[in-house]
Amino acid sequence: MLADRHPDPLSQVLALAGARCHLTGKLSASGRWALRFPARGRLKIIAVRRGSCTFTSGGQSGELRSGEAIAVNGAHPFVLRTDADVLPIDAETMTVPDHRIGTADEFSGIGGEVTVEPGGEALLVQALPPLMHISAAHPQASALDWLLRELDTEMGHDRPGRSFTRDQLAQLLLVHILRAYLAQPNALPAGRLRILADPRLAPAAQALHENPAHTWRLDELARLAAMSRTGFAARFRAVAGVPPLAYLTEWRMRIAAYELTHHDTPVGALSAQLGYTSESAFITAFKRAFGRTPLQHRHQHHDLHRAEPLA
Structure with missing residues (x-):
């Protein structure tokens, strides 16, 4: 099961969301210029290799310098x-x-866009703030600077394996951006990513992610966080947006939806792997979460993919 193959929670979230970062292009510019990007409902990353510009989005603005990046949801x-x-x-x-604006290379930037599978928006994109600026002073800045240099080299040269290398570097760009988010938990909205970044609650959240089949009790989770039951329950709900056991149920359903569409695990076996005492209890929980039975979910996914035109 997926939860066993990806031990850390962020890797699990990325896998369940089917998150893929795709490079959308490179911008070289000089002189006076301005570009407007539409709201597309996808996570967009802009990183600056050389030069500087200003950014404006949703009432927020600032300066974007060499070695820095912004991510907008x-x-x-x-x-x-x-x-x-x-x-x-x-x-x-x-x-x-x-893209090129002007004749010189005073400014050089790289763009990336993140796609997710159906349902992945709730796991990833909606768990992020509308905009985040990773400045040169951020702890992730040195790793980001190295990554931008590598991307710049790969995008500027026609070398063997370039497509594969660019794809892998784009995935690394996404991970470094998310690590920057997780380093600033107060900048995140209530949800799955914020609870993984919360230093008090992270041990309990990680336990839920690593062993979703366990019949977790509130006192067990509170002990992992070294908190009282009452204090733990209140803090968990404030940070995650839902109570601990509701969080566990939602996580089980996310795993179930992934397994049903990516593997041929029988419904009965999957229900047992996720800690349900009966197949009917699992089906009821799944239908409550998604509005359809597990088999309907699997068949709908397969029918959709069979209907997709070949590239």
Whole structure:
């Protein structure tokens, strides 16, 4: 089962969400310019290799310098610019992957976009704030700077294995961005990622992720967090947005949905692996979460993929 193959919770979340970071292009620019990016409901990453610009999104703004990045969750459009008086160009009208504005390379940036499987938005994108700025002073900045240099090299040279290498580096870019988020738990909205970043609650949350089949009791989880039952329950609900046992049920259902669509595990076996004493209890819980039975969920997924046109 997936929970056994990915021991740390963030890896589990990324796997269950089916998160993939795709490089969307490189921007080289000089002079006065401004680009507007639409709200697409996807996590978008912009990282600067050289130069600087300002960013504006959803009422937030700031300066983006060399070695820094922003990540936006797609809820609002955003603008990158070097001059407030320049009217922004729609970035989607620039149809080639390597964009150029002007003749010099005063500014160089790399863009990436994260796609998720159906249901992955709730696990990942909705658990993030609308915008986060990873500054040069952030602990992740040195790793990000190395990664940007590697991406810049791979995108600028036609070398063997370039497509595979770019894909792997793009995944690393996503992980470093998420690690930066997790280092600032107060910047995260209530939800799964924030609880994984909470130093008091993380041991209990990790236990729920690692052993979802266990019949967890509130006192067991409180002991893992070195807190009283009352204090633990209140803090957990405030940070996760749901009580501990509701969090566990939701996590079980996420695992179940993944297993049903990625493997051929029988429903009865899956219910036992997730700690349900009967198949009917599991089916009832799954139908309450997704509005359909486990087999309906599996068949719907398979029918959808059979209907997709070949590339």
